Amino acid sequence: MFFYSSIEPVYYLLPIIGFVVGLLGTMLGGGGGFIFLPLLTLVVGAPAQTAVITSLVATLPICLVGAVAHFRKGNVSLRTGMLFSLVGVVGAFSGAAIAGYISASQLKIAFGVYSVVIALNIFFDTLRKRRNELKGEPIGNSMVKNISVRGAFFGFFAGVITGTFGTSGTAPVLAGLFSMRMALKMVIGTSLMIVLVNTFFAIGAHFLLGQIDLTLVFFLTGGSAIGAIIGPLILSGSQRIEKKENNIRYGYAVVMVLLGILMITG
Template sequence: MLLFTMFLMGIVLGFTGTGGSGFIIALLVVAFGIPIHTALGVSLASMVFSTFTGSISHFREGNVNIRIGLAMGGFGALGAYAGTWISSGIDSNRLVWMTGSMLILSGILIWIRTRLAAAKQQDGKDGNPETSPLPMPFWISVMFSGIGTGLLSGVFGIGSTPFIQLALLILFGLSLRQAVGTTMLVITPIAIFASLGFLQNGHFDWLLLLKVTVGTMIGSYVGAKFTKRAPKLILRISMMSVPIAGGLLLLVRNWLLV
């Protein structure tokens, strides 16, 4: 049942093009009774495979800014590893509330991100990866954005996709196409080091990871076939709805248990 559920979840994630670790967390906790800390570690570990293969594909398509991606991902890995130790010290019920709220915020930010991208296209701007629209030196920008998004991933177990993409759009002036591809590269080391942190803290399940990874990878391949066929408005609504639905699922579950 878990493998089949992850297959269906993969179809949704493949269609929306989102990392989806947040909704996976919600399903594992609410539907299958997995402890929240273990769900965080497994969901992040499953992202390692999808983001790694995804970043290779985007690199071949010319959608990745290597310099920004590696620098931001390196700082993000440090923040993610530190975040897992913070997460392990948070009470399970409180962590469910915090993760649920962060997922809802992620959905709102995804909507803002797509609005910004649409405005860029209307203005005829494609973004310049060599200059930053904000007057901040490159290494200060990647350090704060990398560590900040890495901490979010480590503490709450989410991929921080909308946060990373907003930073790439606003701080570095990348186009949406470049922001999407570079985000995959940034998330890969974040997911690796976050997974390592949860593993060292004893919050991990290898068999569960196998089921989640196999199910979502197969489902994502199927779901991606429908992306180009969907109207843009439907796609934007779906991208926003997935993390919000996951967040609400966690919050309602905790509210019913109080």
């Protein structure tokens, strides 16, 4: 199920894009698939099913390097991560099955709609968080009473998204972790652990359904692996990350909306 596509001029930009994605992914808690899938379908012109599995394979090194680096720095909540991951595995196989029954155009539109919905969730949750901060009300932490319910819901949804779209399921993972009022660095590290597990099992589920373009994987991961190493180092050395948490959330939501619109209309 592996093949090598002929090298096109646009491929030489992929290591640079991969570096930026790897850098930001490990600083924001994502594997990069959310960028890779639109890039492969809209810019490179890869078939949707090929783009999904290729995106997953290219995402794996970012998740692995980022999760290990954050774990060493104590930025991973194992309890929460395991809860999300266990139900996420079931969701990943379910998503892979769904992907086999929808067309390429339906896949792109569905991904676009999903992106906008999750972005709105993060946006309004951040608004509520900011109001609480201005009122001086406690915002709590990850050990809220309904952590099991939240973890099961968002974890399963993340797995479905990973299996269906090949995007690592970062958006629902972040939405779930943010709603638990975890510290930003803990959200990022735990998210990378979760998407690592989801991505690994989604690759296995997709292996017999799609073809992996090793040429694209090589160009993408050439830069993304380096970015994934540097990202946690920058994050741990910055004292201003926590202060800019709300702005980071808003920025993430805006990017998701724009990419979602491109996928719907592209």
